[in-house]
Amino acid sequence: MSDLLEALRGTVPADRIVTDPDVISSYTHDEAAWAPYGTPAALVRAGSTGDVRDVVAACAERGVPLVPRGAGTGVSGGANALDGCVLLSLEAMDAIVEINAEERLAVVQPGVVNDALRQACAERGLWYPPDPSSAPWSTIGGNVATNAGGLCCVKYGVTRDYVLAVEAVVGRGEVVRLGRRTAKGVAGYDLCGLMVGSEGTLGVITEVTVRLRGARAPERTVVGYFDTLQAAGEAVGAITAAGIVPSALELVDRHVLEAVDAWRNMGLSADANVLLLGRTDVPGEAGDAEAAAMVRLFEEAGATWSARSSDEAEAEALFSARKLSHQALERLGTLLTEDVCVPRGLLPEMLTRVEATAARNDVHIANVAHAGDGNLHPLIVTPPGDDGARVRAQRAFDEIIADAIALGGTVSGEHGIGLLKRRGLRDEVSPAVIALHHAVKDALDPAGIFNPGKVIGTP
Amino acid sequence: MSDLLEALRGTVPADRIVTDPDVISSYTHDEAAWAPYGTPAALVRAGSTGDVRDVVAACAERGVPLVPRGAGTGVSGGANALDGCVLLSLEAMDAIVEINAEERLAVVQPGVVNDALRQACAERGLWYPPDPSSAPWSTIGGNVATNAGGLCCVKYGVTRDYVLAVEAVVGRGEVVRLGRRTAKGVAGYDLCGLMVGSEGTLGVITEVTVRLRGARAPERTVVGYFDTLQAAGEAVGAITAAGIVPSALELVDRHVLEAVDAWRNMGLSADANVLLLGRTDVPGEAGDAEAAAMVRLFEEAGATWSARSSDEAEAEALFSARKLSHQALERLGTLLTEDVCVPRGLLPEMLTRVEATAARNDVHIANVAHAGDGNLHPLIVTPPGDDGARVRAQRAFDEIIADAIALGGTVSGEHGIGLLKRRGLRDEVSPAVIALHHAVKDALDPAGIFNPGKVIGTP
Known part of the structure; x- marks a missing residue:
């Protein structure tokens, strides 16, 4: 291991290599409850693709496991340390390299925080849709590694739908560009798409090119109160059956409402057992009609109260209650x-x-x-x-x-x-599909160093 | 080879195995000009996933190359026969298994013709967007294998964006289901996406689950005549820069117009050197405004004439001229x-x-x-x-x-x-990326039988 540290110190700037156990300890796991984690040998805070390349090469040469991580906001243990591993933090690579209105794309380093990209795009009349609840803290690199979703997915898709290209360090330290900058492209296998959602097991993402949309029309919010989870579920089904694709459709139950009230005194749980929050961003009269249809469908499904919110501050407060659910319940x-x-x-x-x-x-x-x-x-x-x-x-x-x-x-x-x-994945897909995963993993990670044991376990 | 035929006859229904050279000859190549093709050993017209499994197993056991094909409308040679191969036609597997309005998905066999699926969906108020110009003839299996595009891509994306899941026969005859039926899912690697656009080199697709949209509002058509390709190109740039995402934006030049006129006597080339055809499917007044904006932007970019078409039959005729370009020029x-x-x-x-x-x-x-x-x-x-x-x-x-x-x-x-x-692909991406392609190909095709030599060539 001292051999590894010596190799790293020969190539990576000294201030990027951390061996202080107290500092390292705050990087050893994500937010997954009761997921195991080990003791890393070192933490490297990469500052450039060159740093990442050097770390990958050093680990590959020695067979040392490498665990890449962004902000550590995951909840499945994907970023948890393995014994003797190098933890590779991408947080410091946080530059927005390019926002291009004409091509409707942005190029960012992996450590850029989701909300920071969304804000920078908004200032130029553009929109990066993926909006996980972790957006104020999670990084684009982590979002890509997990194929993060969010509230707007129901209409606008997930992170995968917005990733045009990645630069990644793969194999034994090769730097590759996968994907494209053009609107369309079918040149070769979709290896860019394969990297999305691979949770650090196939390489380290060092740059991401994302597709953007133009700014959208302001959203209208529709609120429904229900007595039971089932009634709320029926209302959701009725909206889909009516051909409506809302820009958000969130459900919050009484346990969450009570926890948020206990924390922030919002008085939500007095009114409803289950809250449905729908949004539409269809512009003009068509949007008014869609909002009215949602109110009606909520009522027909048995809502005890339903209305289009006339007060944007109130609507924001209701959505923030939904976004605060994790913190409120963690208390x-x-x-x-x-x-x-x-x-x-x-x-x-x-x-x-x-x-x-x-x-x-x-x-x-x-x-x-x-x-x-x-x-x-x-x-x-x-x-x-x-x-x-x-x-x-x-x-x-x-x-x-x-x-x-x-x-x-x-x-x-x-x-x-x-x-x-991991056990759930094995229960969901067939042994033949698990075998395909291992074949891909072995083919793209010949040194067996990228986040070993995560996602598919060991054969 | 007779050993192979004997094995096939032992498992695949006899009427599905074709060895008559006259019949086979019409299956030996797609529509690519001057692309080489060889002499197959046999043609199998698969009738079921079981047939495909048996063919794959027989080929894998003997190292016989297998070339899957749909309608053969490709223009890159992807479906061309290799010497001694088994040509595996999926055309007869043409059942629409399910169209599910509530889940907004359809399940189809690979031989279903694109327009047949689109028509069946339309009858239920649903829409399968991918619309390659070959839609009247090409199959969903072929569309998935090539990740086909079309006219509506500019707003609605390509085939990949609509493939939720595939059933495929891979490896030495394993039948696997990749992907999901749910709106979202990140369980394991995106192997379904990897199959999309892999041109038959990673396995044979035997069933496809596609995402559907609700029927859309009628489109408005905007027509622009231009003197030069450059002026038309500038008009396209102006539309993007204005934040407009048309539901189609097609360019047709004078050579095409003259060829269509010579064939169908449409009188197009008398009016314009270059034609731009824009469409919007935004409903209501917002759609009217978008169409008006396109007319104005066409004019500002130097259109010699521009107008919103008030006559849907005329608009359809102009789009059909665009779709007929291939046949007109082939004369x-x-x-x-x-x-x-x-x-x-x-x-x-x-x-x-x-x-x-x-x-x-x-x-x-x-x-x-x-x-x-x-x-x-x-x-x-x-x-x-x-x-x-x-x-x-x-x-x-x-x-x-x-x-x-x-x-x-x-x-x-x-x-x-x-x-x-193939040479273009090697010029476009780095040797390290080509190496990743070979690693994936070798991992997923251990017997080396799936359309060998296509896309990435031999190492």
């Missing part, structure tokens, strides 16, 4: 975060099963959902120090995954597999 | 079809270079372009039997590719690499 204990996604029409059935799982296992499960996508985030809350509840929470986690698979869904809609969903 | 000789794509802002420069290439090489080049995407289709016309012109045409083909690369573009926007663009 009550450890959060085990689910991320299953089911066919849209099975959302009510899946919500029913989650409630049954909570009751059966005697655990506290709060629900937020990107309802319009069928993407649920049951949040299993375990009081501090309650080991019995922890065991029950982990059992509930597995049962929710099993139910999602049984309904034709997937174990992860947008958070990734990391460490926590 | 004049052999067509070598280009498919380069450049950054949108460089469209005028690329058109200038194409004109210079035509003059320098004394060849006849007609131009159609998905102008809004920067995707050009220079069509190099060679009179029958003129060997000198053929040599000059092939030189012009190479020079256009070199110019596209020099401008930061790609050698293929939507037609694929096949046989004709």
Whole structure:
């Protein structure tokens, strides 16, 4: 290992190599509850693609595992340290290289924070849509590595839909450009797309070219209060069946509303058991009509109250309650975060099963959902120090995954597999598909150094 | 080889195996000009996934190359036969398995013709957007294998953006399902996306699940006549710069107009040297405003005439002239079809270079372009039997590719690499990226049987 450090010190600027255990300790894991992590040999805060290349080459030569990471806001353990690894932080590579209005694209280093890119684009009348709840902190590199989603996915797609090209360091230190700057292109395999969502297991992303949209029309917000999760789920189904594609359609349950009220005193839980928040960004009268249709469909599905918000500040407050759900619930204990996604029409059935799982296992499960996508985030809350509840929470986690698979869904809609969903992935896909994953991993990581054991485990 | 046929006859229904050379000859190549093709050992018209599995297994066991094909409408040679290969036609697997309005998806066998799927969706108020010019004949399987584009790409993306899942036969005959039925999903590598555009080199697609949209508002058409390619190119740039995303933006030059007139007597070439056809499907007043803005921008860029078409039949006729360009020009000789794509802002420069290439090489080049995407289709016309012109045409083909690369573009926007663009691909990407392609190919095709030599050639 001292050999590795010596090699790094020969090529990487000294101030970018950290061996102080106290500093390193804050980089050893992401926000996944109870996911294991080891003790790294060193942390490198890369400042350039050259630094990354040097680190990859040094690790490949010695067979030392390398764990790349952005801001560490993941919730699946994908960025967790392995014993003896080099942790490679990309946070310092945070330059916005180019924002090009004519070509509708931006080129950024991986450490650029999502909101910083979105703000810079907005100043030029452009829009980078992917908006994970972690947008104020998470980086574009991490978003690409996990194929992050967000609120606007229901209409505008996920990170993958916006990545035109990446520069990456692969193999034993080769720097490659994958993808293109043009609007279309089919020259060779979609290796750029393969890197998106590969969670650091196929190489290190050192630059990203993203597609942009023009600024959109202001959104109108529609609010619905429901007594039951099922009624809210039916309302979501009715909106899809009516051919409406809202620009957001979020569900928040009573456990979340109570936690937010307890923290921020917003008075939400007095009014509703379940909140549906819909948005439309269709311009002009057509947008007014779409908002009115959502109000009507909410009512027909049994909303106890539904209206188009006339007050943008109030609408923002309701969405911020949804975005604050994680922090509000973390005040009550450890959060085990689910991320299953089911066919849209099975959302009510899946919500029913989650409630049954909570009751059966005697655990506290709060629900937020990107309802319009069928993407649920049951949040299993375990009081501090309650080991019995922890065991029950982990059992509930597995049962929710099993139910999602049984309904034709997937174990992860947008958070990734990391460490926590590896068994779920094996349950979801066939052994032949797992074998294909290993074949691709072995082909693109001949030295076996890129985040080994994550996502697909060891053969 | 008789051993192979014997094995096939043991598993595949006899009427699906064709060895008659006269029948086979009509399946030996696609529509690429002067692309080489060999003599197959047999043609199998697969009727089921089981047939495909049996053929793959028999070929893998014996190391016999397997060339999958749909309707054979490609123009890069991707479906051309190799000596001694088994040609595997998927045309007979043409069932629409499911159209699901609630989940906004369709499940189809690979032999379903694009227009047949689009029609079946339209009858249910749904829309499958990808609309290659070959849509009346080409199959969804072929569209997926080449990641086909079309006219609506400029606003709605390409085939890749609509493929949720595939069933494929890979390796030595394993049947796998890749992708998902849910709106979102990040469980493992995007192997479904990797299959899209892989041109039959990684396996045989036996079922496709595509994402659908709701039916859209009727389109308005805007027509512009221009004296020069450059003026038309500037008009396209002005539209992008104004933040307008048209639902189609097509360019047709004088050579095409004259050929269509000579064939169908439409009288187009009397009015214009270059035609721009823009469309908008934005509903309501906002759509009227967008159409008006396009008319104004056409005029400001120097259109000799521009107007919103008030006559939908006339608009359809103009678009059909664009779609008939291939057939009209084929009456004049052999067509070598280009498919380069450049950054949108460089469209005028690329058109200038194409004109210079035509003059320098004394060849006849007609131009159609998905102008809004920067995707050009220079069509190099060679009179029958003129060997000198053929040599000059092939030189012009190479020079256009070199110019596209020099401008930061790609050698293929939507037609694929096949046989004709293999050198172009090697010129476009670095040797390290070619090495990654071979690593992926070797990993996923251990028997080396899937369309060998296509796209990336042999190492």
